[in-house]
Amino acid sequence: GDSVTQMEGPVTLSEEAFLTINCTYTATGYPSLFWYVQYPGEGLQLLLKATKADDKGSNKGFEATYRKETTSFHLEKGSVQVSDSAVYFCALIQGAQKLVFGQGTRLTINP
């Protein structure tokens, strides 16, 4: 079945550092890809998405490019802030109905 694998955390960075969180997927066909963020004590929020190969999703300084050839959707940000501390989930959807999530990566940004 479809699956998503994320880089294991936790990840700890200093403020203004460059961030990459790796995500690869296994799916038949052409899924849509997502990054969700979960701040402490809150529900999941959609951060960005891409629906076809070579699409780039972006939001709040975060970017991710749908790479079909490497089945990847890595999350990047050029300069992280303390407020970016959260758990990040990569996910896919194919056909309809359900999201398939990775295991999540906990990110902590130190001032």
Next chain:
Amino acid sequence: DAGVTQSPTHLIKTRGQQVTLRCSPKSGHDTVSWYQQALGQGPQFIFQYYEEEERQRGNFPDRFSGHQFPNYSSELNVNALLLGDSALYLCASSLGMVSRYGNTIYFGEGSWLTVV
């Protein structure tokens, strides 16, 4: 505009008991999905309701059941609780069953269930 609301936020149950969790979708949304998020894991799809019927189900036993009401709100019921059912239960709503183009899905803050 209220988002997805869930209740209760926290609850503690004993093994073997039954629990009901409730969800009100975002205004204008007609589809509700439920996910189970164990500690340190990503959410796992339980099932989805649309037009008051279960449309898709994940790999969960029949102890997990649900219902959708005419006003689109939904309940998740879990019978014969096990310690392993302890998790955050997330409700998600969307307009229509989500297509591969990712009609935006909104999540509630979840219900924390602890089984002792």
